[in-house]
Amino acid sequence: METPFTTRLPADAAYAVRVRIVSLLGPTVTAAGLVWAILQPWRVTLLHPRGQGFWWLLIEPPLLVAAAGVVFALVVARPLLADLEEHRAAAR
Amino acid sequence: MQPPAEMVHWLFGVGILFVGLCLLCEAVVGREVWQRRRWRKYLWPGLAFTLGLLLWPVMAFFTNSAIHMYAHGSWAEVLMLAGGAELGLVHGRLRSPLWRLTWPLAFVVTGTAFVVHEQNPWLFARSAFLHHLVGWTFIVGASIPLLLAWRPRSAALQASFALVIVAVSVMLFADRDVAPIFGHLSPLAGAPHR
Numbered sequence: 001m002e003t004p005f006t007t008r009l010p011a012d013a014a015y016a017v018r019v020r021i022v023s024l025l026g027p028t029v030t031a032a033g034l035v036w037a038i039l040q041p042w043r044v045t046l047l048h049p050r051g052q053g054f055w056w057l058l059i060e061p062p063l064l065v066a067a068a069g070v071v072f073a074l075v076v077a078r079p080l081l082a083d084l085e086e087h088r089a090a091a092r
Numbered sequence: 093m094q095p096p097a098e099m100v101h102w103l104f105g106v107g108i109l110f111v112g113l114c115l116l117c118e119a120v121v122g123r124e125v126w127q128r129r130r131w132r133k134y135l136w137p138g139l140a141f142t143l144g145l146l147l148w149p150v151m152a153f154f155t156n157s158a159i160h161m162y163a164h165g166s167w168a169e170v171l172m173l174a175g176g177a178e179l180g181l182v183h184g185r186l187r188s189p190l191w192r193l194t195w196p197l198a199f200v201v202t203g204t205a206f207v208v209h210e211q212n213p214w215l216f217a218r219s220a221f222l223h224h225l226v227g228w229t230f231i232v233g234a235s236i237p238l239l240l241a242w243r244p245r246s247a248a249l250q251a252s253f254a255l256v257i258v259a260v261s262v263m264l265f266a267d268r269d270v271a272p273i274f275g276h277l278s279p280l281a282g283a284p285h286r
Contacts, residue, residue, distance in 0.1 A: 055095040
């Protein structure tokens with residue numbers, strides 16, 4: 001016997017998992033960058049700039065990771081979540 | 093005014109991380125949803141092509157040895173080829189799925205170049221270790237895009253492809269010009285910067 005409930009539930013669960021993964025990717029990467037900066041503050045040369053050259057002051061790897069996460073969340077993940085929702089609505 | 097080599101690795105790490113995240117999202121939501129917006133379907137192939145393009149200045153300015161130039165030049169070529177082929181496929185200009193074989197080719201060439209152009213042993217310094225590790229990751233990981241050429245809709249293979257790319261970006265971020273690896277640092281490597 002097949003009911004609408006039993007056939008829709010796995011699809012809903014899969015949709016929820018997809019939404020969760022896409023929405024968590026950017027914040028996870030940002031958090032990883034920030035945790036890295038906290039664990040290894042000497043990697044952020046801006047915190048102790050004396051005697052450092054141009055490139056060491058410009059390129060801060062933990063902040064690059066955090067920035068990549070923010071840009072990804074805003075530019076890619078957010079519109080993708082909207083499209084995922086639209087796709088799901090159209091499929092219903 | 094040239095940045096240290098480790099910084100170039102970090103900058104490429106950002107680009108590769110972004111490509112990996114895009115690939116992971118595409119694997120999660122499926123190609124149909126991913127390609128709902130026109131710009132998005134060109135995003136990661138375009139980024140891959142651009143990274144290949146940016147490897148040319150690296151080849152031109154980081155001329156430590158001839159083998160470095162050959163390695164960077166060959167990466168530039170295969171990354172532009174694979175990125176360009178993917179752009180052609182998503183645009184519809186290229187139709188044969190065999191073009192996807194450019195990715196395993198790019199992985200094998202990149203991995204081989206990484207392993208060959210690192211002339212020091214694994215535990216010489218962290219950069220040597222990571223060059224060997226990245227090289228072998230690419231060589232072994234080439235099996236994934238190879239399988240993807242035959243099973244392009246497999247979400248598991250797409251996710252694995254993405255995770256290999258993300259892992260490579262983590263390795264690039266871990267790179268230092270002179271730093272110990274597991275407590276080993278050859279006295280020939282020089283003094284660590286910090």
